[in-house]
Amino acid sequence: xxxxxxxxxxxxxxxxxxxxxxxxxxxxxxxxxxxxxxxxxxxxxxxxxxxxxxxxxxxxxxxxxxxxxxxxxxxxxxx
Ligand SMILES: [Zn+2]
Numbered sequence: 001x002x003x004x005x006x007x008x009x010x011x012x013x014x015x016x017x018x019x020x021x022x023x024x025x026x027x028x029x030x031x032x033x034x035x036x037x038x039x040x041x042x043x044x045x046x047x048x049x050x051x052x053x054x055x056x057x058x059x060x061x062x063x064x065x066x067x068x069x070x071x072x073x074x075x076x077x078x079x
Contacts, residue, residue, distance in 0.1 A: 005079045008055045010067060016046035 004012070020043035027036030052064050059078035068078055 004053050013050040
């Protein structure tokens with residue numbers, strides 16, 4: 001299921017968070033609630049994707065919020 005490298009996962013996560021924040025802020029400022037809801041939805045999807053995919057390839061545990069070079073659980077190198 002996990003075909004992404006951890007670097008790619010982080011890049012995609014940050015990209016989607018930025019997009020969702022822009023939609024959310026724009027939607028709230030312009031009182032376009034549909035846009036704000038889409039922003040929330042994309043943010044929720046991004047967090048879910050991050051939690052599911054940002055994992056160690058060796059032990060499968062979540063790597064945490066920070067960018068890491070080695071898995072904090074098993075110590076194996078992270079791609
Ligand atoms: Zn590990």
